[in-house]
Amino acid sequence: xxxxxxxxxxxxxxxxxxxxxxxxxxxxxxxxxxxxxxxxxxxxxxxxxxxxxxxxxxxxxxxxxxxxxxxxxxxxxxxxxxxxxxxxxxxxxxxxxxxxxxxxxxxxxxxxxxxxxxxxxxxxxxxxxxxxxxxxxxxxxxxxxxxxxxxxxxxxxxxxxxxxxxxxxxxxxxxxxxxxxxxxxxxxxxxxxxxxxxxxxxxxxxxxxxxxxxxxxxxxxxxxxxxxxxxxxxxxxxxxxxxxxxxxxxxxxxxxxxxxxxxxxxxxxxxxxxxxxxxxxxxxxxxxxxxxxxxxxxxxxxxxx
Ligand code: HPA
Numbered sequence: 052x053x054x055x056x057x058x059x060x061x062x063x064x065x066x067x068x069x070x071x072x073x074x075x076x077x078x079x080x081x082x083x084x085x086x087x088x089x090x091x092x093x094x095x096x097x098x099x100x101x102x103x104x105x106x107x108x109x110x111x112x113x114x115x116x117x118x119x120x121x122x123x124x125x126x127x128x129x130x131x132x133x134x135x136x137x138x139x140x141x142x143x144x145x146x147x148x149x150x151x152x153x154x155x156x157x158x159x160x161x162x163x164x165x166x167x168x169x170x171x172x173x174x175x176x177x178x179x180x181x182x183x184x185x186x187x188x189x190x191x192x193x194x195x196x197x198x199x200x201x202x203x204x205x206x207x208x209x210x211x212x213x214x215x216x217x218x219x220x221x222x223x224x225x226x227x228x229x230x231x232x233x234x235x236x237x238x239x240x241x242x243x244x245x246x247x248x249x250x251x252x253x254x255x256x257x258x259x260x261x262x263x264x265x266x267x268x269x270x271x272x273x274x275x276x277x278x279x280x281x282x283x284x285x286x287x288x289x290x291x292x293x294x295x296x297x298x299x300x301x302x303x304x305x306x307x308x309x310x311x312x313x314x315x316x317x318x319x320x321x322x323x324x325x326x327x328x329x330x331x332x333x334x335x336x337x338x339x340x341x342x343x344x345x346x347x348x349x350x351x352x353x354x355x356x
Contacts, residue, residue: 058164082129086352087139087165088139096342098128098139106129133346133349135350145269153205171248173345175290178288179317180260189310192240192245194264198294201298203299248308248310264286265290290311
């Protein structure tokens, strides 16, 4: 198998083969990049900013399931944006579409297997923080994964081995030594990249918040009591994606940064019925600002951030 064998070596034999087959297929079609982007609901138009773009439908990639959600067109696009070679997932699978977590994470594993250094994971989210209004953007500082199903379950050959690139990546002992040294696990969301995204917002005239993202399984939007709970445990935004992808990419040794587009306030009382169409419409309203922000971020990445 070609690709990035060191990365995929952490997967079980079966997953290594499945992910490797897709990686090999895509590499033969010229897919490679320094930064991977996953575009959330309503944000897919970022692909218009990609130069020398080449796209394949998910259905034409070995092992990929296709998306069922409106506005998720389901294509993988490569090219250059902000001077950086990128691979972009235009559309993603969600847990609420009924697939098991490991199955829907295959495209994310492939993104890692293509050798990207960093991933920008975007989503549409409800605002829990009372200061947020629809159209606001939030750089994700950290997450609380309410799927209560570890996305890595069944994927890893050695579940407690240190991730690639970890200091002295020699298994559980190295991880424990690192925890002892630093007082905690390495950051899930890369602090430096999050800082670059905030700074890019400043340069591009696109202000952003920073906050904690709660990932719920969906497809039902949250009950009022759940919104109250998420607020009380410190979450600023709530959506139905991102957390499992981030855990997997981080484990594969990819630096990760997350961006939520606030499409609606999550209200404990009197929330009007929210539809997926509402979410997509606000996404469409802010997508030009998101594209500007992402380009400014990529420009700084090409400058060595
Ligand atoms: N809850 C969960 N997911 C979402 C929301 C929400 O309020 N808005 C957009 N995605």
